[in-house]
Amino acid sequence: MTAVAxxxxxxxxxxxxxxxxxxxxxxxxLRRCRPAGHWNRPQAVxxxxxxxxxxxxxxxxxxxxxxxxxxxxxRPGADDPPPPAVPAIVELDEGPWWWTMMVGADPAGLRAGxxxxxxxxxxxxxxxxPVWTPVRGQPPT
Amino acid sequence: xxxxxxxxxxxPSRRAAIAGLGLTDMGPVYGRSSAxxxxxxxxxxxxxxxxxLSEVDGLIVxxxxxxxxxxxxxxxxxxxxxxxxxxxxxxxxTAGSMVQYAxxxxxxxxxxxxxxxxxxxxxxxxxxxxxxYSRGGGGGRDASPPxxxxxxxxxxxxxxxxxxxxxxxRRHMERFGTTTEDLAAVAVAQRAWAAGNxxxxxxxxxxxxxxxxxxxxxxxxxxxxxxxxxxxxxxxIVTSAERAAALAHPPVHVLGWAQCHPGLSLDxxxxxxxxxxxxxxxxxxxxxxxxxxxxxxxxxxxDCYTFTVLVSLEDYGFxxxxxxxxxxxxxxxxxxxxLKLNTGGGQLSAYYMWGMTPLSEAVIQVRGEGGDRQAxxxxxxxxxxxxxxxxxxATLVLASGRP
Numbered sequence: 001m002t003a004v005a006x007x008x009x010x011x012x013x014x015x016x017x018x019x020x021x022x023x024x025x026x027x028x029x030l031r032r033c034r035p036a037g038h039w040n041r042p043q044a045v046x047x048x049x050x051x052x053x054x055x056x057x058x059x060x061x062x063x064x065x066x067x068x069x070x071x072x073x074x075r076p077g078a079d080d081p082p083p084p085a086v087p088a089i090v091e092l093d094e095g096p097w098w099w100t101m102m103v104g105a106d107p108a109g110l111r112a113g114x115x116x117x118x119x120x121x122x123x124x125x126x127x128x129x130p131v132w133t134p135v136r137g138q139p140p141t
Numbered sequence: 142x143x144x145x146x147x148x149x150x151x152x153p154s155r156r157a158a159i160a161g162l163g164l165t166d167m168g169p170v171y172g173r174s175s176a177x178x179x180x181x182x183x184x185x186x187x188x189x190x191x192x193x194l195s196e197v198d199g200l201i202v203x204x205x206x207x208x209x210x211x212x213x214x215x216x217x218x219x220x221x222x223x224x225x226x227x228x229x230x231x232x233x234x235t236a237g238s239m240v241q242y243a244x245x246x247x248x249x250x251x252x253x254x255x256x257x258x259x260x261x262x263x264x265x266x267x268x269x270x271x272x273x274y275s276r277g278g279g280g281g282r283d284a285s286p287p288x289x290x291x292x293x294x295x296x297x298x299x300x301x302x303x304x305x306x307x308x309x310x311r312r313h314m315e316r317f318g319t320t321t322e323d324l325a326a327v328a329v330a331q332r333a334w335a336a337g338n339x340x341x342x343x344x345x346x347x348x349x350x351x352x353x354x355x356x357x358x359x360x361x362x363x364x365x366x367x368x369x370x371x372x373x374x375x376x377x378i379v380t381s382a383e384r385a386a387a388l389a390h391p392p393v394h395v396l397g398w399a400q401c402h403p404g405l406s407l408d409x410x411x412x413x414x415x416x417x418x419x420x421x422x423x424x425x426x427x428x429x430x431x432x433x434x435x436x437x438x439x440x441x442x443x444d445c446y447t448f449t450v451l452v453s454l455e456d457y458g459f460x461x462x463x464x465x466x467x468x469x470x471x472x473x474x475x476x477x478x479x480l481k482l483n484t485g486g487g488q489l490s491a492y493y494m495w496g497m498t499p500l501s502e503a504v505i506q507v508r509g510e511g512g513d514r515q516a517x518x519x520x521x522x523x524x525x526x527x528x529x530x531x532x533x534x535a536t537l538v539l540a541s542g543r544p
Contacts, residue, residue, distance in 0.1 A: 009286035010296040016289045041408050043290045048408050068315070068414065070307040071360035072298055084360075085298040089308055089413075097409050101297035107360075112315035126286055129296050 002106050005085040009126030015043065018057055023128035028062050028118050030094055031055040039094035048096075062118035063135065064092040071107045090116055090132050104133040154383035157244030158392035159539065161190025161378030162504045167492035168342045169264055170372040175209040179260035180217045182374035186256060190378045191389030194218060197378070199225035199252030201243060203235045205261025205495060206273070214258070225252040232528025233443050234400065235259065236375075236496025237535030241398040243379035253380060259497045260374030270370035302445065303367065305530040307359040309414030310448035314361060316415060316463070319451065321361060323466030325352035327447035328365045328489055330475035335486025337476075337514030342369055343490045366447040368488035375497035377504065382543070393507045396521075397430030397538035399423075404532075418534035419456040419525055427523075430538035434458050437538075438518045439506045440480060441499035443527035444487040450474075453525055454482075481506075481516035496526035496535065507541050 012020040019042045022029035031040045033047035034054040046053050069088035074081040086102040102110065103119065115135040120128040163185025165178050179202065187194045200223055204210045215226055225246050231238050236259060243255035263273035287295040294300060299308075313319050329349055335341035347365065355364040385392035401418030427434060434457065442453045451465035459480060460468035468474070474482040485491045485502035492498060503522040505511050511519070520542065526535040 005298075007296040008298075010292040011286045011288040013289035013292075016293070044408070048406060068308045068312040070304050070311060071357070072304060073357040073360065076356055087298040087304050087308065089312075091409070095409060097407065099294055099297065099299045099407065101299070112312070123296070126296070129293065131297065 002108070003083045004103060004105070004107065005083045006103055006121050007101055007123060007129040007131055009123040010129055012127055020127040022057065022059070023120055023130055026120055027059045028130050029057040030060045030092070030096065032058040039092070039096060041096040041098065061093050064090040064098070064116055064132070066102070066110060066112060066114040066116050066132075067091050067097060068112065069102055069107070069110050086110075088132065101131050102133065103131045151248040153543065155248050155250070155381045156543070157247045157379050157395040158382040158385040159240070159377050159395065159504055160380050160385040160388045160390065160392060161186040161188075161192065162501060163187070163189055163376040164340065164501060165260075165374045167340060167371050167373035167494070170262070171264070171266055173262060173372065175204070175207050175260045175262040175374070176211075176214065176217060178262060178372065178374035179210045179214055179258045179376070182260060182376035183214070183218055183256045183258050186376035186378045189389065192254060192378065194220070197254050197256050198223055199243065199246055199255030201225070201239045201255065201257045202228050203230060203239060203259045204228070205259065205263060207261050207263045209262075210258070210260050225255060231526075231533045231535065233445060233495050234526040234528040234533040234535035236500045237398065237524060237526040237537050238400055240377065240379060240395060240500065240537055241400070241535065244395045244398065247379055247381050253384065255379045256376055257379060258374060258376035259494055261494070262372040264370055264372045273370045302530065303359040303362060306446050306448060307362045309531060310361055310446065312414030313448065313452060317466065319466035321353070322349060323451065323470050324361070324366050324447040325349040326469040326472075327444075327450045327474070328352050330469065330472070330478070331444065331483050331487050331489045333476050334484050334514055335490035337512060338485040338491050339512070341486045341491035342371065343486070362446060362448075365489075368445050369490070369493045371493040373492060373494055375494045375501050377500065390508055391541060393504050394540045394543050395537065396432070396540050396543070397426040397428070397536075399425035399429065399536050401425070401534045402532065414452070414531075416462070417452055417456050417527065417531045419453050419527065419536065422534040422536040423457040423523070423525070426536035426538050430540070432521060432538065436521050437523045438481065438520060439484060439503060439516050439522040440482045441503045441506075441522060442483060442525045443496060443499055444483055444489050445527070447489065449527055449531070450483065450487075452531070453527065457523070457525070476514070481519075484511060484514050484516055496528075499524050499526065500537070503537075503539050507539050
């Protein structure tokens with residue numbers, strides 16, 4: 001199995017502080033509109049479906065399906081090359097897409113539609129970063 | 142609704158045509174600023190048209206990644222009393238849009254002779270092409286991590302055009318069964334066209350095996366799936382058909398134009414990697430020109446990556462949606478094939494001047510100045526620009542005569 005890279009570090013800012021409070025507690029917070037219950041990505045300020053500004057944070061299930069992924073290989077020639085990184089798009093079971101990365105999986109085994117789940121990684125000096133890994137025991141559909 | 146050519150109210154003598162084309166040296170051209178390359182391109186375009194520089198009364202400038210081409214170009218060129226001057230940015234769609242706005246200015250009488258120019262100089266000695274275009278994640282040498290939502294993308298490695306376009310390509314491959322061999326076919330066909338283009342940076346033939354042997358950049362993209370990076374400048378002169386007819390070259394008439402900027406959210410975009418805005422700008426531009434897809438004899442599509450060509454072929458309707466891979470692998474787009482596509486080698490093999498690459502080659506082809514790579518017949522060309530990550534689209538229909 002090919003080892004793949006984990007995420008790099010990220011810092012919070014004013015817009016993302018509540019989200020990172022969530023990831024620190026192992027929760028993946030989306031923003032849900034109060035009038036109709038539509039799910040939105042965590043950076044939404046208005047509902048993408050009904051345009052309501054009345055959004056509140058709510059934990060997502062932390063599961064989804066793989067939409068697309070890329071294997072970014074290290075430059076050749078390095079003495080001790082880092083493992084490849086796997087940036088990816090996941091469609092959350094609640095609906096929104098999340099632009100992220102896959103970890104803990106051989107890239108050769110990835111397929112569109114693969115069930116995935118969130119895991120939180122904590123690079124040194126970083127907030128907890130949500131990344132995704134295949135749901136164990138689930139064959140691709 | 143886009144007006145068809147028959148419905149255009151403009152006096153036919155005022156309808157727009159491209160009368161001049163100016164290209165500087167392309168590629169690792171060092172020691173020149175983008176501003177000086179832009180200046181040279183405009184001077185060459187005016188000379189090519191047979192115009193004195195002082196006859197230019199409109200100037201539209203645009204930048205690549207290195208910047209430096211601004212409104213000061215007017216003074217660099219010594220142009221007095223311009224009636225139109227602006228800087229535009231639509232990334233890879235800019236060139237087509239510049240010609241559209243220049244044509245509208247000419248047709249309205251706002252200006253008579255409009256120069257449109259792009260120049261860029263991202264290459265420096267000792268710096269790789271990839272470095273010239275890579276965008277930092279915000280971390281840099283000071284070791285403070287990137288912050289917020291953009292920081293999360295950077296932390297996951299979702300940054301830069303290579304990764305973003307590769308995500309789009311992978312989705313197409315998963316949905317339609319498009320293969321790396323199909324992507325290779327685009328690169329191989331364009332290199333074969335480039336062999337006939339003396340301006341091309343790479344002219345030696347390549348094979349599918351060469352493509353597969355080139356290193357991964359962002360899998361599914363290999364090095365030979367990615368465009369070049371070039372220093373250089375390109376300008377065109379847009380004027381009225383009547384005036385153009387009295388100048389040095391036969392006019393290249395601007396029959397149709399259209400833009401499309403879908404604007405779909407990254408939040409959920411069912412079209413991502415599947416359908417682009419060219420599916421709308423293409424039919425709109427053809428309708429304005431009063432021609433059909435079957436009338437198109439030369440096709441110059443934006444080709445930042447092999448995949449961009451493949452998905453654009455589908456969106457314009459040269460093959461069915463999802464069949465772009467089979468279409469290019471059939472050899473249809475190689476020299477001798479049924480479709481005269483990216484006849485100068487495009488940005489994959491010739492030179493990377495954003496939307497000016499397909500536009501300049503279309504002007505050369507419609508004029509019949511393509512030499513060893515000249516397509517026959519060549520009276521009607523479709524030019525496609527694509528900017529952002531399949532975000533911005535501009536289509537032009539150019540012709541040797543008016544229908």
